[in-house]
Amino acid sequence: CTDDLNITPNDDQTVLSENLFEDEAAYKQVLAGIYANLALTGTDGPESSNLKNIDAGTSQFGRVLLYTQTLSADQMIWSYENDPGTREIQRNIWTAQNPLLLGMFSRAHLSVALANNFLRETTEAKLDSRNVSEDTRANIAVYRAEARLMRAMAYYYMMDLFGKANFADENTPINAQPEVYDRTQLFSYVESELLDIEDDLVAARQNEYGRADKAVAQMILAKIYLNAEVYINEAHYGECITYCEKIIAGGFELADSYLHNFMADNNTNSATNEIIFPIVSDGVTTQNYGPTTVMVNGSVGSIEKNGDEVGVGTEGWGGALRVRREFSSLWGPAFADDDRNTIISAERPIDIPDISDKDTGYIIQKYSNATSTGQLGADKTFVDTDFPLFRLADVYLMYAEAHLRGGGGNLATAVGYINALRTRANNPSTISSGDLTLNFILDERSRELHWEAHRRQDLIRYGRFTGGNYNWAWKGNGSNGIAIPAHFNLYPIPVGSMAANPNLTQNPGY
Amino acid sequence: TVTEQSTSIPLPGVNVIIKGTTTGTTTDFDGNYQIAANNGDIIVFSYVGYATQELTYSGQSNLNVQLAEDAAQLDEVIVIGYGTTTRKDATGSVEAITAEGFTKGNIVTPENLINGRIAGVSVNTSGAPGSGSEIRIRGGASINASNDPLIIIDGLPIDNKGVTGSRGVLSSINPNDIDSFSVLKDASATAIYGSRASNGVIIIVTKKGKSKFSATYDTQYAFGEITNTVDVFSADAYRQLVASQPINGTTINENLLGNANTNWQNEIFRSTVSTQHNISMQGSLFKVLPARFTFGVVDQEGALKTSKFERRNLSLALNPTFFEDHLKVNLNVNFSFEDNRFGDAGQIGAAMRYDPTQPVFDSTSPFGGYYQHRNGNVVANGTTNPVASLLQRTNLGDANRLFGNLNFDYKFHFLPELKAVLNIGYDRTSSKGFNSTDPLQATTDPDILFKGTFNKNSQERTNELLDGYLNYNKNLDNIGLDFTAGYSYQRFTNEGVNGRNITDPLSVDDFYADPDVVLIGFFGRANVSLNDKYALTLTYRRDGTSRFSKDNQWGNFPAAAFAWSISEEDFMKDSNTFSSLKLRVGYGITGQQDIDQGGIFLNRYRGGIANSQFQFGNQVIQSLITSEINPDLKWEETTTLELGIDYGLFNNKVSGSLNLFQKNSTDLLFVAAVPDGANFSNSIIQNIGELQIQGAELSVNTDVIKNEDWKIDFNFNATLLDREVKELALGQDVRTGGISGGTGNNIQIHREGEAPNSFYVFKQLYDTDGRPIEGAYADLNGDNVINDNDRYVKENPGANAIFGFQSNVFYKNFDFAFNLRANLGNYVYNNVQSSRAQYELLLDNAVLGNIPTSVLDTGFQRTADVIISDIYVENASFLRMDNITLGYTFSDISKVLKSVRLWGGVQNVFVLTNYSGIDPELSGIDNEVYPRPRTVLVGANIKF
Structure with a gap:
């Protein structure tokens, strides 16, 4: 009876892959798993995690994104510095041992792994072998585009924060040591993937709430084009304008009230007109x-x-x-x-x-x-x-900035967008075209988008994150702020991640 | 009459046989016997632990015999895996303690019967009533996988994991039922249990039925008192401290001070009274069926208010023999009913923290009359009244356990040298828990105000065993042969439910079930001895586990040992110094597969529980997330090399062993990083790394005086241990040792070249007066920035040396015993001080909080600045007296009442240490330890 050694799970929460897809509804649940990786840290409550070496709750995608993009800059202070990693992030003295950086790196890569797994399980051959119905196949075509979108989004954040990533797609075997893509490779991969799936995604605002549509792909495209000078030393402001226009043409509108975007019912109130993609x-x-x-x-x-x-x-x-x-x-x-x-x-x-x-x-x-x-x-x-990861107000501000940076578009439109934001916020002092400067936009972005995980990226694009031309309180561990070296524009590759994949090398300066 | 030589006490149960026949009997309780014998018959008197005597019968009507204790007990039977051996013949490192040698005192759980008694074995029990222990044999063998030894009760290997309603896997076992412990330490002894033997094996044999009737009644009363608490400020000192406004840059609102004087630690602890009663009877049922029956009752109060442990044990042993002893049947059935009330040990921390200027009770409080810091209708953020938290919570756990085994031992009629043994074992623990809080319990949430909580949980673990083996044992002229071959099958299950809070309509039940664990083994052993001088043991086991994939399920575990009894050689035979001397060499490989994760080799998806769902289109959808997977996982292997000497000096007045050993665990089952994006976690369990443990053990047992009136013996053992991580995944450090004070701080590290769990800290800088400078650390890497790269390894929690000392003194009818234990070189991170003794913590969110008085020494302001400082890593070497007892025995009282022993004693007598916390004996991190009370005991042992 040595066959007894071949056990199967007893827990009703756990299903083997060979049994799972007997029910065609499972495809959507596995797709939900990819999205859920942005909201949940594990399957067993808020204290559970499928990542290790970082506090479970802290490892949430939006949380570590907030730490890396907002806490590291001039808008936020976290009082409890005995929470590991927070002190070093908010004082800009981080090292490759920082658990929050590991959380960011690992959580984003888990999105990649989950998306790859979905793509492997939904190849034509597998769907044929399981006799999947035509209706479900039609849905799966869209699901696959969404999985690729989530993967591209993960690589976008890796490109922005770490400048490199382990590159794994559906053809990379489990437990392989993946090759590493640098910023240039990531840029072209993210760009080409998003362009490739644009047509397969559901039209803007037509998908179920919580799922991504075309506008999410367009938003990431607009963002990589706006920051292309940082990423690949090339200006792509024209493309940024193009994609901002596409998003705006998708039918989004500003929420009735600014604060609707940040309320408990932002999944049902007027913010649904404005939020392009939420973390549920x-x-x-x-x-x-x-x-x-x-x-x-x-x-x-x-x-x-x-x-x-x-x-x-x-x-x-x-x-x-x-x-x-x-x-x-x-x-x-x-x-x-x-x-x-x-x-x-x-x-x-x-x-x-x-x-x-x-x-x-x-x-x-x-x-x-x-x-x-x-x-x-x-x-x-x-x-x-819900956390508004992407929303229309950001698109308006990106449009205005790309215009000023030579991307084309229309000045009056840009000013109109800024004033639309002010009017919506019940601020009577609108601006005129002469007021629209890059410095103004940086400040206005902070006023509009503070605590939404954009600030570090903005300051880097403006050349003010590192160096000493803009010092904020506690920057570089001085209470009034001191200069920090230029290599802090990228985060270090977490030691654990680097050790596990010898193809990864540390970013310069760390 | 058969009596004991030194004390003249009658010996019951002595086997009396006429040599060369099957005619025999045993002595009754008075040592009397009757036997029909003819002139010239040789009558053999034998008794375990005593030298056998042979007398030739020459027509006496009374033949009185005095049996002498066999000093070295060389013929003492030692239980080993799937069989027995004698001390003389043992080739591996095996130590046994039988009931007579057990530690006496307030022993509630069985492992404390041998605490400090066996070289290389450490037992660490918390102060909570009936609590489980951490048992380590030679420091364990693993890092991430289990370090618990394999415990086998009457041939049934038990599960090391307990259930929620129980205090521990051994807590349900009545120590009074135990006849002997055998501890198998080296690979040659343990390899027969290959799959689970890396951490050593403890074999427990329970008492059996005997044919003569006897009965005993044991009772004891224990009065416990906490002797040591953490020094925090008294109410008056606290008022002065607050008035001095010691927090830099912050003003404490003195209006928050109250007028009471409360010592909160005194309020949560209590003096305890505990009782134990035990009745056991043995004798022949229907004159043919030897049986033993025990009933035991333990009622133990915990020093922390509300905590208690109650246990009822029923055990029955039936030991009939058939076909003129060719077939022996042993049936053991044990029922244990454990009723626990758990006191939340977290309230020990709350009592250190709670404002001493506030009273326990407040008649105006809406929260059941207990004082609480109030904020309108709810309590203020901050610690809540620990007395209320204890008394307003009812956390019960009832664990019912049935375990036992049925053993058939058949000696073949046509070939008596060959026997077949079949053992069927079963162990089921089911527990039910109720955890409720009073509706009047304080809360910060107005929505649940005056609702309370009520959760139920239940759990069931089972363990089924079937094993059988054949044993061939034949002594030729000079050659002894002993061959064993067998098969073993075992299955473990675990399932349960964590019930919903029924006062919360949104909460839901969580059902869980672990994958079954199935272990299958084939084993064989050959013992060959020549001229009683040379003995060779070869062992082999092939084991399969359900924890690994089909390709990696099986592991092979061979071992070999050789022993040379030098004292049997002609040149030593006449030595006056060495009465026995044996050299042993052993080598073997054992395995480890005891990991938490089941089915990690399977391609699994896991659905979220009710509060871990996702939403699409404002509809809830259960997301399915791929689980981490490692199809390549395989056995961790430990290779042990051992060199040992067993010695007896001066006619065995001094005896013992010296062992040197080295254990190398390779392919460590270790949770280590995997390339991000290539799996469904960033770290999974893998076979990476190597741990080496080197050690030496010495034991010395001496009979100092042994005469008519006096008997004094000393037993001493010492263990030296050196642990080193030889290799880790890709050479990477692994952080471990979570501490309180911040979310997710780690204080320990596994690093190549260091001991596992080494402390990893900043090097504190001091001013010219020798006071630590807050937040000032040495820039160890010289880069002018103090960050994580400046931490260094300072010591580790493992003791370098462990000592045990025990002595028994008998004078006439008095008996006196004590034991001492010491650990040297064990370090502790004092998390109580590191997370509490800073001035900023005088503010406890919105209210005031107490802090340890050690803040006066450091002057530290902020936890975040100091929590990683090396000043909190302290040497926790200690010398401890666990037990001291004094007894007097009234013997031969009447025909019915054989003897009464009255005794008294003290448990946890003293601890000598420089460690500043309340107890130095803990595994590395000191945080809200449940203190061990000092207990005064009185008891009686009555024999019928």
Whole structure:
């Protein structure tokens, strides 16, 4: 009876691949698994993770993206520096051992692995062998395009943050040591993949909520073109304008209210017109310690105890998040009534001389677990608020910037877009074409898109992230900010990742 | 009458046989016997542990015999895997302790019967009532896979994993039922259990039925007291401290101070009373069926309020023989009913933290009359009243266990040298848990205010065994032959449910079931001895496990050992110094497959639980995520080389062993990084790395005095251990050792060339007065930035040397015993101080919190600046007296009442250490340790 050694799972949560696809509904569930990797950290609750060597909850895709793109720059401070990695990220003294960087690198690559697996399981040959029905096959064609889109998106973030990645596609065997793509290779791969699938994706705004459509591919294209000078030393602003125009033509509209984008019902309120792609969060069914849960709980003030207003515990996380002086200073008197200005400054000094003193520095109240109609989310910790990874306002600002950087388009249109954002925010002071400068756009992007995981990329594009031409509080570990070396424009390859794949080499300077 | 030579106490159960016949009997409880004998018959008196005597019968009506204890017990039977041997014939490293030698005291769980008694074996038990222990034999053999030894009870290898409602796998076993422990340490002894033998094997044999009636009643009462708590500020000192405003840059709101004086640690701990009763009876049922029956009751209060352990044990052993002893049948059935109430040990930390100026009770509080820091209707963020947290929570676990085995041992009629043994074992533990909190428990969430929580859980583990073997044992003139060959099949299952919180309509049940674990083995052993001088043992086992894929399921585990009894050689035979001397050499390979993950070689998808779903179009969809996979996973192998000497000096007044060993574990089952994007995790379990453990063991047992009135013996053992990680995946460090204070901080590292679990810390800088400078560390890599690259390895938790010392003193009817243990070179990271003793923690979110007084020494302000400092890595070497007992025996009281022993003792008598925490004996990281109480014991042992 040595055959007894060949066991099968007993748990009803676990299914073997040979049994799974007997039910054609499984294809969509496996596709959902690729998307879920952006929202969940594991299958067994918010404290579970399919990654190791990083705290489970912290390893959420949007969370590590927020840390690498926002916490590392001038908009945000995390009070609890004994959470490993946070101190080094927000003071720009990171090393290749940083667990948050490992989380980012590994989580994005897991998206690649999950997408590759889906593509392997849905080849024509496999579908033939399983006698998959025509209806399902038609759906699978779209699913495959979405899987490739998620894979391309992962490689876009790797290109932006680390400048290289393990390159694995559906032809790469499990447990292989993949070849490594540098920035140039990643750029052309991401570009060609997105162009290739553009036609297979569902038209903008026509897919189910939570799934990606054409506009998501166009958004990533617009972003890589806008930043092409950083990535491959080539200007592609014209293509950026083209793709911004395509997205806008897709039928998106600004939400009725700026704050609708950041509320518990942003999957149903007017924000659905504006959000191009969300990272889903639900306080009951999709619990995670992702960016919205962290930002809603974290931005509750230590003095203000304003958690009740935003649908979490009265004291939230006791003042985990605050903003730095440079961000606070963006809001002059002209922005007193601007909806985007959610700063709470009463009783608070603007400066943060000691990061652990949660009573210093201003706080903001941008994200909320309350709905547009004043209901509170179902759970007091895990918020219902989806994270708006891409939204129309960003496209407007990208259009204006690409125009100024010589990408063509129309100045009046660009100014119109900026003013549309201001008008929507109930800010009476609109701008004229003379006001539209690159410096203005950088500040306006911060006002519009702060805490949405764009800031590091923006500062690098403007040449202000490293070096000393723009120093913000705690940059380079000085309370008033000091210069940091140019190699900090890329993050180091995490040591664990590098060791596991000898094809990876460390980024210069680390 | 047969009596014991030194004490003249009658010996019951002595075998009395007429030599060369099957005529025989055993002595009764008074040592009396009757036998029909003819003149000239040789009558043989034999008893385990005593030298056999032969007398020629010459017509006496009374033949009184005094049996002398066999000092070196060289003929003592030692249970080894699938058979027995004697101390004299053993070729491997095997140590046995039988019931008479067990440690006496407040022993609730069986492993403490041998704690400190056997070289190379360490047992670490927490202070929680009935709690399980960490048992290590020669420091284990693995890093990521299990380091637990294989424990075998009456031939049934038990599962090392417990159930939620139980305190541990051995907690359900009544120590009074145990007859002997054998510890198999080297590969030649353990290889017969190849698949699971790398961490050593502990064989437990339970007591059997005997044909003569006897009964004993044991009872004891234990009074426990916590003797040591972490020093935090008293209420008055705390008020002064707050008034001095010691937090740089922050003002503490002194209005938050209360008027009470509460020592919260005194409030959560209590003096305990525990009792044990045990009745055992043995005798022949219907005059033909030797049987033993025990009933044991343990009621143990935990020092932490509400925690308790209750256990009822019923065990029955039936040991009939058939066909003139050709067929022996042993049936053991044990029922254990464990009723636990778990006290949340996290409240020990809360008690250190809670504001000492606040009272325990507050009549105005809506939360059941307990004081809470209130914030309107809810409690303020911060620690909640630990007394309320304990008393308002009911966390019960009932674990019912049935285990036992049925063993047939048949000696062939036509070939008595050959016997066949069949063993069927079964072990099932099912537990039910109830965990509820009072609706009046404090909460920060107004939505669940005054609702409480109520969860149920249940779990069931089973373990089924079938094994059988043939044994051929023949002594030719000078050659002894002993061959064994057999087969073993074992299956483990585990399933259960973590129930929903029924007060929360959104919560759902979570059912789980592990993949079955199936282990199949074929084994053989050959012992050949020549002239009682040379003995060779060859062992081979081929094992299959369901944990690996078809291609890697099977592992082969050979071993060989050679022993040379030098003292049997002519040139030594007349030595006055060496009464026995044996040299042993052993070599063998054992395996390891005990990993947490089941089915990792399978291509699996896992669906999310109810709160790990995804949403498409505002519809919930259960996402399926591919699970990590490693089809190449295979056995971890440990190669052990051992050189040993067993010695007896001065007519065996001094005896013991000296062993040198080296264990190399290769293909370590290790969770290590895989290339990102090439698997469904960034780290999976793989076979990478090598661990080497070198060590030496010495044991010395001496009879210092042995005469009519006095008997004094000393038993000493010492173990030296050196552990080194020889190789890791791609040479990469692995971080481990999660600590509190921050989310996901690690303090330990596995690194090539270092001991596993070494502490990995910053090097603290000090000012000219020798005070540590907060946040100032040596720039070890000289790059002018202090970051993770400046951490270094400082010591490790493993002891370099472990000592045990035990002594028994008998004077007339008095008996006195104590034992001592010491560990040297074991280090502890004091997480209690590192995460608590900083001034900023006087603010506990919105309220005030207490901190350890050691902050006065360091002056540290912020946890984040100091938590990785090497000042928290402390030498935790210790000398500990576990037990001291004194007893007096009234013997020959009446015909019915044979003897009464009254005794008293103290457990956990003292600990000498420089370690600053409350207990130095823990595995590396000191964090909210459940303290071991000091216990005063009185008891009686009554024999009928």
